[in-house]
Every structure is written in C-alpha cells, then in structure tokens.
Amino acid sequence: MKTGVVLKPQHFMSDAYLASAAGAVLRRYFTKAPWRLPVNIELLAEHLFDLVISWELLADEEGALTLGGVRPRTRQLVLNDRARDFFEKNAGSENFTKAHEVAHIMLHVAETPGVEPLFSEVLGPPPIVCTSALKRPPREWQADRCAAYLLMPEDLLRAECMRRELAAWPPMYDLSRFLGVSISALCIRLQELKLVRIDGREITSLQAKR
C-alpha cells in the first residue's frame, strides 16, 4: 500500500497542548540522554525523528530570509546556507531553528496510508519552509512555542536557574548560550515562569532563595 506524508490542515493548538507535546517528546529523549540541560536538539532530531540535518541554498520567501525547512518524506531537516550570517549574528538562532523544524515534524505532518506521496521531492524546495518574517501563519507560531518548550522545559529550567544568579545581563547571556536559544527567547520564557522580571534594561531575579 502506498503511504504518503501529508501536511495536516492548519488548526488551533493551545499553549497547553504544545507544552504537553514537547513534554512527551522530552520524556522519550531523556531515556537516551542524561536528565539535564541543555537539550541536544541534533541528538533529539536524529534519534527520535530520524532526521538528517543538512545545509542547502534555499530561496527567500516573500522578502523574508529563509532560515530552514523540512522534507518530511525524506526525513531531511534543511538549514539555509544563505542564513549563516544571520545565525552567526543572532546567537542561539541556528539551534532554535532546528528545534522549530522538529516541532513541524511533531505537530504538522502525518503519515497517511493510501495516498500518493505528496512530498517525494528530494531536490527542489522543501514543502515546509520557515523564514525570519515577523508576520507568519499560526503554524509558524506553534512551531516556535513548541521549540521553546523543547529547549527550555520548565522543571529543568527552574533547577538550572537555582544554580545561577540571574540579576544581571551577563549571566542571562551565559544561560542563553548554554541552552542554545536567543536572549529574547530566554527572556520570554523566564518571565512567563516568573523567574525574572525585566523592566527596560533592569533585570530582577524572582527566584525564591533556599
């Protein structure tokens, strides 16, 4: 029987759903890796999803820089060779893009028996392409949120923060480099977990001290 890989129709996914999807994947990941941060997203992509990571020249989409994409059928996670500068200038963005592409595989594609393989292209643009554009469809937002949950799981992040004094920017940048996420992604996550408060350039640690 033929088996095709299809892109699921776009639909609403709650934040709680995205967090629990990431949690389920991390539980599988941590049977293969030590129970601590950072999450090695390449290991996770390769071992749990059979994804092979490669670099290609990808075209930009509607004026926005293409960062990467996935070819679900051939299990390829592709990063754009032309985004290397962007990745270098924006620390954590390469790692975050890998997590974002893994999230698309988790959330947005399905194997469906009996349909023609839609995504059989080995060459040509990947069927899912992701850009740096700010205004993006819900599918892109969902992949970003899920990537944040994959790289910054609540329990382990809280434990990691207890070991650090996050009352100034240098230790915040240290932590973002350690986790492989951008400083802005880290700030969002730490604020939603009420671990820090940020007012302009002022940063206050909200962790209960033991």
Ligand SMILES: [Zn+2]
């Ligand atoms: Zn995307």
